[in-house]
Each structure stands twice: as structure tokens, then as C-alpha cells.
Amino acid sequence: EIVLTQSPGTLSLSPGERATLSCRASQSVKNNYLVWYQQKPGQAPRLLIYNTSNRATGIPDRFSGSGSGTDFTLTISRLEPEDFAVYYCQQYGSSPRTFGQGTKVEVK
Amino acid sequence: EVQLVESGGGVVRPGGSLRLSCAASGFRFDDYGMSWVRQAPGKGLEWVSGINWNGRTTDYGDSVKGRFTISRDNAKNSLYLQMNSLRVEDTAFYYCARGIDGYNWNDYWGQGTLVTVSS
Numbered sequence: 734e735i736v737l738t739q740s741p742g743t744l745s746l747s748p749g750e751r752a753t754l755s756c757r758a759s760q761s762v763k764n765n766y767l768v769w770y771q772q773k774p775g776q777a778p779r780l781l782i783y784n785t786s787n788r789a790t791g792i793p794d795r796f797s798g799s800g801s802g803t804d805f806t807l808t809i810s811r812l813e814p815e816d817f818a819v820y821y822c823q824q825y826g827s828s829p830r831t832f833g834q835g836t837k838v839e840v841k
Numbered sequence: 842e843v844q845l846v847e848s849g850g851g852v853v854r855p856g857g858s859l860r861l862s863c864a865a866s867g868f869r870f871d872d873y874g875m876s877w878v879r880q881a882p883g884k885g886l887e888w889v890s891g892i893n894w895n896g897r898t899t900d901y902g903d904s905v906k907g908r909f910t911i912s913r914d915n916a917k918n919s920l921y922l923q924m925n926s927l928r929v930e931d932t933a934f935y936y937c938a939r940g941i942d943g944y945n946w947n948d949y950w951g952q953g954t955l956v957t958v959s960s
Contacts, residue, residue, distance in 0.1 A: 734902075734903055766945065768946040770886070772886075777936055777950035777953060778878075778950055779950075780948050783946055789948065819885075821885065823886075825942075825945035828900050829888060829900055829902045829903060830888040830900075830944075830945070830946075832878075832886040832887060833885075834885045
């Protein structure tokens with residue numbers, strides 16, 4: 734199975750700052766089939782980005798995704814208070830689907 | 842409004858069995874694949890299983906293959922997860938999620954049901 738490694742484990746930033754989250758795959762992700770989710774404490778995950786770079790319905794344009802092959806990035810251009818959460822990448826290019834271990838974005 | 846409501850969680854002894862259910866509403870159930878994703882308390886997400894719209898294609902994560910079985914009843918708008926030979930490490934919140942492009946990724950999630958495997 735494809736192992737996804739997210740870095741850093743925790744990102745300490747202030748509101749208004751830019752956040753850059755990395756997701757690295759153990760092998761190339763077919764067709765760059767990768768999504769990003771956001772999860773807040775006590776809540777189910779929320780879809781942010783699909784197919785590497787497409788924002789889901791209702792997701793603000795401060796969220797953007799990029800990458801290809803084995804290296805993918807989620808960028809939050811200017812952190813809003815509601816963006817502090819845990820972010821997960823997930824690949825669906827190969828069976829079984831797999832998640833990264835998550836990156837926590839916390840208030841500095 | 843899309844709604845997914847899981848049920849069937851509880852406490853079970855190691856080696857035991859449990860069947861989870863997910864009741865779907867607010868969308869045409871048989872148009873979508875579905876998934877189960879779990880999360881141990883305080884840990885990350887783990888993909889468990891997926892099923893296509895008609896139930897003929899299924900897939901499992903390596904840690905549950907051979908022990909868990911996913912199924913669906915489109916007439917009842919329901920998804921199921923039969924869990925056998927449960928282990929302590931299966932303890933987690935289990936989320937039901939609507940699949941896109943089969944069960945490749947998920948756009949709506951339930952609130953989860955807790956399964957605790959303990960002696």
C-alpha cells in the first residue's frame with residue numbers, strides 16, 4: 734500500500750500567516766489522485782480539496798492544493814481563526830486507499 | 842440535506858463480533874459508493890473499507906482484510922460493516938462516508954459510532 738507521510742507534524746502559526754503543509758507518498762500517486770480533509774475536535778472530517786487542486790463546494794479560495802507524483806502541498810494563504818485544525822491527505826490512486834497521519838495547525 | 846447516521850457501536854471482547862449500520866438520507870443512495878473510515882481516540886484517520894453503488898465491488902484496508910465485510914442494502918438506504926475477530930487495536934470511532942467516483946474519496950461524513958474492544 735502507499736504510505737503517505739505528512740510534515741510537519743505540528744505547525745504553529747498566527748492568524749493572517751501563510752501555512753504550507755506537505756504530503757509525501759512512498760510511491761507515485763496514480764493520476765495525482767489525492768484529496769485533503771480538515772478535521773476539528775469532536776467533528777467529522779470535512780472535504781477541502783480533491784484531485785490534488787480542486788476546491789470542494791463552499792471552500793474559500795485561501796485554500797489551495799498542488800503537487801504531482803509523490804509530493805503534494807496544501808497551502809492556506811492567510812490563516813483565519815477557524816482554520817486551526819488537523820489536516821489529512823488521502824490518496825485514491827491505488828488500493829487500498831490510505832491517509833497521511835495528519836498535520837495539526839495550531840495558534841502560535 | 843445529506844445525512845449519514847451510524848449505529849451499532851459498543852463494547853465487545855477481543856475475538857468478538859459487531860455489526861455497524863449507517864442510515865443514509867437526503868440523496869439517492871444507489872447513485873453513490875460508500876466508505877467506512879475509522880479513528881482511534883486521539884489518533885489519525887484510517888481507511889477501512891469501500892463499496893461501489895451496487896455492492897459488487899468492495900475493497901479493504903490491510904489491517905481488516907479477511908475480518909471485516911462491507912455490504913449495503915439500497916432498498917433500505919443502508920450501509921453495513923460486519924466486524925469479526927475483533928482486536929483491541931480495532932477500538933475507534935467508525936465513520937460512514939459518501940463516496941465520490943465510487944469510493945475514491947468522500948464528500949459527506951456521519952458523526953461516527955464508537956467501538957471499544959476490551960477484555
